[in-house]
Amino acid sequence: MTAIVQTPAEVDFNALTARFRKLYGAAPDGLWAAPGRVNLIGEHTDYNGGFVLPIALAQHTAVAVRRREDDLVRVASTSMNHDEPITVSLGEVTPGGDYGWASYLVGVGWAARRRGLDVTGIDLALDSNVPVGAGLSSSAAISCGTARAWSDLSGWALDQETVADLGRDAENEIAGAPTGLMDQLASVCGRPAHAMQIDTHAVTIKQIPFDLPAAGLSLLVIDSHTQHTHAGGEYAERRHSCQEAALQLGVHELREVPVADLATTLDKLPPLLRRRARHVITDSARVEEVAALLTSGDDPRRIGSLLNASHASMRDDFEITAPSVDALQEAAVAAGAYGARMTGGGFGGSVIALVDRERSETVAQACVAAAAAGGFATPSVFEGVASGGAARVR
Numbered sequence: 352m353t354a355i356v357q358t359p360a361e362v363d364f365n366a367l368t369a370r371f372r373k374l375y376g377a378a379p380d381g382l383w384a385a386p387g388r389v390n391l392i393g394e395h396t397d398y399n400g401g402f403v404l405p406i407a408l409a410q411h412t413a414v415a416v417r418r419r420e421d422d423l424v425r426v427a428s429t430s431m432n433h434d435e436p437i438t439v440s441l442g443e444v445t446p447g448g449d450y451g452w453a454s455y456l457v458g459v460g461w462a463a464r465r466r467g468l469d470v471t472g473i474d475l476a477l478d479s480n481v482p483v484g485a486g487l488s489s490s491a492a493i494s495c496g497t498a499r500a501w502s503d504l505s506g507w508a509l510d511q512e513t514v515a516d517l518g519r520d521a522e523n524e525i526a527g528a529p530t531g532l533m534d535q536l537a538s539v540c541g542r543p544a545h546a547m548q549i550d551t552h553a554v555t556i557k558q559i560p561f562d563l564p565a566a567g568l569s570l571l572v573i574d575s576h577t578q579h580t581h582a583g584g585e586y587a588e589r590r591h592s593c594q595e596a597a598l599q600l601g602v603h604e605l606r607e608v609p610v611a612d613l614a615t616t617l618d619k620l621p622p623l624l625r626r627r628a629r630h631v632i633t634d635s636a637r638v639e640e641v642a643a644l645l646t647s648g649d650d651p652r653r654i655g656s657l658l659n660a661s662h663a664s665m666r667d668d669f670e671i672t673a674p675s676v677d678a679l680q681e682a683a684v685a686a687g688a689y690g691a692r693m694t695g696g697g698f699g700g701s702v703i704a705l706v707d708r709e710r711s712e713t714v715a716q717a718c719v720a721a722a723a724a725g726g727f728a729t730p731s732v733f734e735g736v737a738s739g740g741a742a743r744v745r
């Protein structure tokens with residue numbers, strides 16, 4: 352029987368270079384790669400000033416780029432099978448414009464120009480092995496890879512945080528996706544064998560040791576291949592509820608509410624807002640607990656119960672899971688995972704599970720069986736390995 356845990360096929364840099372030549376009739380100036388990410392814990396905390404704890408994945412987007420002297424941006428995505436590049440004039444890019452998937456790339460140039468940088472056009476070809484729309488930030492991988500490349504080629508000498516900012520601005524303002532900064536920071540600042548504890552209020556990053564293979568462990572990423580069609584509207588509704596809860600509690604951001612004596616504090620809120628706020632405040636506190644455990648050098652298996660608690664909080668209080676991901680989470684734990692939770696914005700997407708390496712295949716099989724029993728799509732499973740952030744590769 353073929354294994355269920357499968358490593359996604361590598362991005363072929365030589366093929367991408369050849370594709371660039373074919374599209375644009377010249378060699379690229381260079382190749383850059385930027386990863387997708389999984390968030391270990393701390394969901395929907397990033398727009399509340401709370402903590403998150405993502406890792407950058409080994410799966411990445413590679414961009415082959417050549418600088419142009421004019422204002423044109425031409426982009427093509429091998430993984431989307433586009434035969435012709437999309438051409439956009441940078442001067443015409445504006446919020447509310449419709450550039451399709453190219454928004455994430457032309458938006459970077461738009462954001463750079465808004466910052467007063469000297470921006471000329473680029474030719475770009477990309478390929479990616481980050482699953483799209485699976486809660487693994489394929490969007491940040493394409494925007495941040497492009498931002499790193501554009502900066503390096505233009506001599507802007509931007510630091511990591513500014514590269515992430517350009518990616519976020521592209522997503523928020525040109526692609527119209529209201530994300531926090533977590534995805535982009537993770538894609539830019541990832542480090543092998545580390546997770547990033549990001550304080551989204553202060554915008555500071557602490558690198559936390561996360562070497563699972565050294566502990567005989569593996570982090571399974573289980574893509575449910577399901578996504579709620581109204582996910583965008585639900586996301587906006589949750590943001591609104593959090594703002595309303597903060598207002599009623601008299602704080603700027605929910606992150607200011609201490610986790611001690613939480614029940615009494617939240618008594619002031621109506622039941623729905625109470626549950627929404629409780630998720631955000633407790634999940635941010637769980638990030639601090641997980642980071643402290645990992646930093647102490649304790650057995651990483653001990654974070655498992657916190658992963659499970661986070662899933663329960665997303666399911667019962669924040670109500671952002673989905674029947675398919677609940678089934679996968681339960682199946683993983685029943686098959687011996689130390690902990691499992693949905694990761695990403697929710698309403699579908701992926702589940703992560705912390706398992707002993709030798710149990711990976713057993714847990715993955717249990718997930719596939721549970722999906723079949725529930726009548727859900729067959730999930731795909733790969734091992735999530737904490738890897739490096741956006742960088743030039745050629």
Ligand code: ADP
Pocket residue numbers: 412428430431451452453455478479482483484485486487488489490491493528
């Ligand atoms: P996620 O970031 O969780 O994968 P998003 O909805 O934020 O999901 O981003 C997915 C979108 O990003 C796609 O619909 C597409 O517009 C763009 N995208 C991601 N990867 C690629 C790719 N390899 N080629 C072209 N567009 C891509």
Ligand code: MG
Pocket residue numbers: 488489490491534
């Ligand atoms: Mg995204």
